Amino acid sequence: MVKSRAVRRRALGLAGCCTAVLLALSGCSSDSSSGSAGAGSTGSASSGASTSSASSASSTVSGxxxxxxxxxxxxxxxxxxxxxxxxxxxxxxxxxxxxxxxxxxxxxxxxxxxxxxxxxxxxxxxxxxxxxxxxxxxxxxNQLEIATVPGNPHHIASLQDLAQPGLKVVLCAKEVPCGAAAQKALAAGNVQLTPVSYEQDVKAALTKVELQEADASLVYQTDVKSAAGKVDGVPFPEAASAINDxxxxxxxxxxxxxxxxxxxxxxxxxxxxxxxxxxxxxxx
CATH class of the missing domain: 3.40.190.10 (Periplasmic binding protein-like II)
Known part of the structure; x- marks a missing residue:
């Protein structure tokens, strides 16, 4: 009888051990499953971040x-x-x-x-x-200004002074914006003159004065400023009627x-x- 009870105790103990092992394995499986879901979630977030990063990279200015x-x-x-x-x-x-x-x-x-x-x-x-x-x-x-050689040796003080005899004046070609503005300003000042040359852009007109191949030119005030020391600038009121957008x-x-x-x-x-x-x- 005693022996039978001992056998039953051992059997019950073994069953308890097996149950504990099974429960532990079940817990491990649950944890593993939960970890997989977390990993999947992380992977999804990473994929979203990657997509966002790629989208940001594609919108970055380059080239x-x-x-x-x-x-x-x-x-x-x-x-x-x-x-x-x-x-x-x-x-x-x-x-x-x-x-x-x-x-x-x-x-x-x-x-x-x-x-x-x-x-x-x-x-x-x-x-x-x-x-x-x-x-x-x-x-x-932008608006026009008279550019003269340094020191303004011809004492140009107005738009009208550009018409004085013997003065070499350069203008931009009439079809370019600085030339069209010059024609408006000259008309506003009732000034008629024959330039020694028409240049294809304002920098070319300015260069003629810088090289002292001309005594004066009608250029933009920005050009006079950029050429500081190489030309003198003379503002004139008629320029207000020929401002370029x-x-x-x-x-x-x-x-x-x-x-x-x-x-x-x-x-x-x-x-x-x-x-x-x-x-x-x-x-x-």
Missing amino acids: TVTVFAAASLKEAFTTLGGRFEAAHPGTKVVFNFAGSDALAASIVAGAPADVFAAASPTTMKTVTDQGDAGTPTTFVR YPIATLTHAPNSAGAQAFVALVESPDGQKVLTDAGFLSA
Whole structure:
């Protein structure tokens, strides 16, 4: 009898052990299953983060941004180009500075570019009329000033003084914005003169005076400022009747549309506007 009880106790103990083992195994299985779900959840979050990161990377500005800009914007836009590249590592801004009419003609003819910044709404219209640019916005304005050789040896003090006999005056070609503005100013001052040459952009007209191949020229006040020490500037009241608006637009077939939008945003930002007004441009 005693032996039978001992056998039953051992059997019960063994059964208890087996039950405990089974419960432990069940707990392990549950933990393992719960861990798998957690891992799946983590994997899903990681996948979401990866997708978000990829989306962010795809929207990051990269590559080359090609900007066609009026010659008078050269100094200010070169500064902005450097800032753009610093803000977007790995990007490169390539500029084509020339007369706005020549740039507009190139764009219409299919020249690849991302942004067009013109020195007048008329030249911008050449591009928008062909559907080659988005809606432009005016980002700055500019007005004329008389540039003379250093020291102003001919004592030019007014627009009328440009008509004095023997004075060599250079103007921008009539079809470019600085030339069209010069014609308006001369008409406002009732001044008639025959220039020694017509130049295809404002920088070319300025260079003639810098090299002292001409005594004076009608250029933008921004050009006089950028050439400080090489020319003297003479403001004149008639310039107020010939102020040019400068429009900017992203191009319809821009190879780098994200870069184009980012560059225009920089130009229109407070930082961009400060660079431009520091260069002598008027706020739009």
